[in-house]
Amino acid sequence: MIIAVDGPAASGKGTIARALAAHFGLPCLDTGLLYRAVGVQVLRDGGDPENEADALAACAFDDALLADPELKTEIAGAAASRVSAIPAVRAALVARQRAFAAQPGGAVLDGRDIGTVIAPDADAKLFVKATPHVRARRRHDELVRLGHDDISFDRVLADIRARDLRDSTRAAAPLRPADDAALLDTSYMDIDAAVDRAISLVEDRLGIGRAATR
Numbered sequence: 001m002i003i004a005v006d007g008p009a010a011s012g013k014g015t016i017a018r019a020l021a022a023h024f025g026l027p028c029l030d031t032g033l034l035y036r037a038v039g040v041q042v043l044r045d046g047g048d049p050e051n052e053a054d055a056l057a058a059c060a061f062d063d064a065l066l067a068d069p070e071l072k073t074e075i076a077g078a079a080a081s082r083v084s085a086i087p088a089v090r091a092a093l094v095a096r097q098r099a100f101a102a103q104p105g106g107a108v109l110d111g112r113d114i115g116t117v118i119a120p121d122a123d124a125k126l127f128v129k130a131t132p133h134v135r136a137r138r139r140h141d142e143l144v145r146l147g148h149d150d151i152s153f154d155r156v157l158a159d160i161r162a163r164d165l166r167d168s169t170r171a172a173a174p175l176r177p178a179d180d181a182a183l184l185d186t187s188y189m190d191i192d193a194a195v196d197r198a199i200s201l202v203e204d205r206l207g208i209g210r211a212a213t214r
Contacts, residue, residue: 039079
């Protein structure tokens with residue numbers, strides 16, 4: 001069973017994907033971390049995230065980088081958005097994502113092109129969204145909790161909007177809902193309500209009831 005969870009930054013898709021994985025007993029992959037790792041590696045190598053050669057070289061990053069807290073920063077997110085617009089980078093990371101999805105028993109993957117490119121035949125697909133202001137507030141609050149209280153809300157909002165524009169207009173696998181994805185707007189939901197709704201939507205797509213999964 002493969003569950004695809006897509007959506008823009010700070011929409012709640014990561015939290016929802018992890019909750020779905022726990023509910024259905026499946027492994028989970030945050031595919032955005034792969035692109036963040038490439039972006040951070042480019043910067044550490046002194047390269048340009050928009051340069052194809054620099055970005056491709058960074059695709060050979062050590063797996064240990066995936067656990068680095070730097071990947072959660074806004075700088076990493078902006079770099080990830082830039083490297084992800086390079087078709088050759090996306091091609092280099094597709095195999096790793098598809099192998100994760102194809103493992104015995106299935107998996108949950110969250111990202112921006114899971115339901116459209118990585119796993120178009122996924123058993124259930126969600127597209128999680130929220131307004132830019134709500135997403136910026138969530139991300140700003142997260143940054144403050146992590147000690148980055150020098151970053152203003154307005155800057156985070158501007159970054160969110162710029163990333164949305166890059167992600168939705170890029171030539172390679174633009175951010176968009178799959179035609180058969182269920183839409184989930186978390187703008188005015190707390191996390192418990194959002195997770196509960198996500199589980200219901202997936203179960204509807206799978207044609208099962210909650211009793212069958214507990």
